[in-house]
Amino acid sequence: MLGAQLMIILDATVVNIALPHIETGLRFSSTSLAWVMNGYMLTFGGLLLLGGRAGDILGRRRMFLAGIIVFTLASLAGGLATSAGMLLAARAVQGIGGALASPAVLALVVSGFPEGRERVRALAIYAGVVTGGASLGLVLGGVITEWLSWRWVLFINVPIGFLVVALAPLFVAETPRLPGRFDLVGAITSTAGVAALVYGFIRAAADGWGDRTAVAAFAAAVVLLAVFLLTEVRTPQPITPLRLFADASRSGSYAVRLLLVAGMFGVFFFLTQFLQDVLGFSPLRAGVAFLPMSITLFATSRVAPRLIPRFGGRRMMIVGMVPVIAGMTWLSRVSPATGYWDGVFGPMLAFGFGMGIVFVPLTTASLAGVRREDSGAASSMVNVMQQVGGSVGLAVLVAVFGTATRSVLAHPVAGLSAVALRHRVLSHGVSAAFGLAAIFDAVALLAIIVLLRGGAQNPAAAAGRPERGPAKTRVGQDVG
CATH class of the missing domain: 4.10.860 (DNA Excision Repair, Uvrb; Chain A)
Structure with a gap:
């Protein structure tokens, strides 16, 4: 299940490194290029709740397998695309497949482990796959684009998808079909x-x-x-039980996730272009350049569950947001003279360290105290906020980027070569986008301080409480 989730998450970022090659190969404009990302994230995020509901009514394993099949075939079509429109259509269908398959994963994790220490450990592995997978996609995208072609960032899903479809029936039990309407x-x-x-x-x-x-x-x-x-x-x-938002801490955790992911996808999208277009990195080198963030984020997310019972989730989130904001503010100072080691490496370490601390308690806070019958909807809402935050946030940052680049072009500096002007325009736009992303992160910190109280302060406190029923260990047997 986590292998399938990793494939779906990878596809949100693995394309990033290939964007300059896709732009040239299929003749995208600089602003329309964002649709390669948003076409996927919009259908994914917009239909996640429907996918979760379909799993409740038709059976989670059935919808999981259907989603993986759709996702795999769309990946094949995207790799074969001969026009921008064909690629965008394939990316949108990929999102539909992901929306059908993905809700089952987190819902099964939540229902398969009792609230407390076991669930926190399970969610830590899930959070590591989600957050680490997003950054791992950048590295993998660089390797594939450099050694093969941008098309293989989509073709790679085909054998993995068919393998998941073949193995899932052997290990995942079908869930009871519940009555209901779409x-x-x-x-x-x-x-x-x-x-x-x-x-x-x-x-x-x-x-x-x-x-x-x-x-x-x-x-x-x-x-x-x-x-x-x-x-x-x-x-x-x-499709969205509004009672999920009645709890201020849970609503706050959703808002924080939306803001954090908005900034995070901005880092992936704009830093990829800065590394290749301004610093002149090859796709492989650009992908490897993200390794400090990927390694730091994954390592920190593995340690975080051990610290939650001692320090409390809310306090850890506040501490983790400090390096995130510092790193994003640092990135907002990029210019054509910025080098990797003096202006990119440090922010990546800070960003990875902070995000690794924040995401585990944030995921736990989003699911703490949820009624069993709402576990599927609450789990889907976590993914919805991640995908909608990524698509809407990236669109806002692209709009700011476009406004900033137009202002530079309106006041050209005499004597600059075409290449120097391009670097100046791109750097100024990227700097403005990162500045807004830093504001997103500052607002997220304020939301943590003001809204995430009570159960979110120490979501692992339930570890010492007795279980409220027998835990089911067979995947798929105990889904609300």
């Missing part, structure tokens, strides 16, 4: 609303904030998301 209106309006919001930001990045199409997209997003909220209030079986 909230299709909620799924469609939420996905379309977020897509319109992202499109508005990306359109503004290319054509300015006064562009009529961008304004119309923002207006459509407001209407669609308002209809979504009204639908969820009135429908007897909503």
Whole structure:
């Protein structure tokens, strides 16, 4: 199950290193290139709750396998793409497959381990796969792009997908099918609303904030998301149980995740281009350049569960946010004169260390105290906030990037060569995007301080409490 989750998470970032080659090969513009990432994250994040609900009604193993098959075939189509439109369509279908398969993983982890020490350890492994997998994708993308082709960052999913489909029935038991209805209106309006919001930001990045199409997209997003909220209030079986947001600590943890991932995907997207276009790194060298962050993040996330019972989750999150904000602020100072060792290596270490501390207690806080019948929806909501935070956050940062680059082009410096001007424009835009990402992280820290109290302060405290029922160890046997 974690192997499949790793494949799905990898695909959110493995394409990053290949973006410059995709841009050239399929003739993307600098701003439309973000859709290679957002096309995947939008359908993934927008349909995750529907995928979780489908697992409840039709059986989690059945939907897991269906999702992996869709994901694998879409990966094959994306690798064979001959136009930008074909690649974006394949990425969107990949997201649909991920949305069907991914909800089963975290729900089975939550239901398979009792709340307390065992669940914290299990969630630590899950968090390590999710966060470490995202950064590992950058390294793997560099290796594949350098040695093979950008197309192989998608082809690599095909043998893994078929292997998962072959092995899953041997180890994963089918879950009972529960009666219920699909909230299709909620799924469609939420996905379309977020897509319109992202499109508005990306359109503004290319054509300015006064562009009529961008304004119309923002207006459509407001209407669609308002209809979504009204639908969820009135429908007897909503795709998003709004009672999940009744607890301030849980709502705060969702908001923190959204803000953190928004900044994190900005680091992946913009730093990849800075390393290759400004510093002149090859794809392989650019991927390896992310190793300090990947290693630090994974190592820290493995230690974090042992520290939660002693220091409390909320205190650890506050401590972890300090290097995250410092690292992002440091990155906001990049310029054409910035080198890897004096301006990138240090922020990567700080970012990896801080994120490794924050994500384990944050995931635990999002799931603490959730009723058994809501475990699937709560687990899916964690993934939704991650994917929506990545897509919307990246769109906002791309819009800021576009505005900053236009301002530089409007006031050119005499005597600069074409290459020097390109480096100056890209560096200024990346610096502005990282500055906004640092603000995202500062707001996340404020949300932790103000909202995450009570159960979120020490989510592992339940370790000493007796279990509320027998633990089921066979994967898939005890799903709420």
